[in-house]
Amino acid sequence: MNHEEINQVFYINNQNLYINGGQLHYKGILLHKYAVLAKIDNIVIGYALLFTGFLLDNDLYVMQVAVNKLYQHKGVGSKLYQYFFKHLKGYKIITANVKRR
Numbered sequence: 001m002n003h004e005e006i007n008q009v010f011y012i013n014n015q016n017l018y019i020n021g022g023q024l025h026y027k028g029i030l031l032h033k034y035a036v037l038a039k040i041d042n043i044v045i046g047y048a049l050l051f052t053g054f055l056l057d058n059d060l061y062v063m064q065v066a067v068n069k070l071y072q073h074k075g076v077g078s079k080l081y082q083y084f085f086k087h088l089k090g091y092k093i094i095t096a097n098v099k100r101r
Contacts, residue, residue: 001037045067046076
């Protein structure tokens with residue numbers, strides 16, 4: 001991610017702070033193995049942060065998925081999940097904690 005994309009991720013995180021359970025920090029983003037961005041016209045509208053080796057050696061943990069409030073309930077979060085399920089293969093366990101409002 002470039003600096004502008006990171007700022008856009010922070011913006012979305014702050015919009016969803018009470019929903020997704022935690023505020024991001026720059027170093028925290030860098031610790032994640034994968035960051036999947038949903039973008040429209042080079043603007044980040046959603047993101048997923050994924051971490052490997054969280055519970056076991058060969059697991060993928062979905063740390064955070066968040067969508068800009070203007071694009072919520074339009075399938076962006078579902079598309080993020082579909083993308084990383086399709087492209088991140090070889091993990092025996094994929095774990096995510098999901099909180100609905």
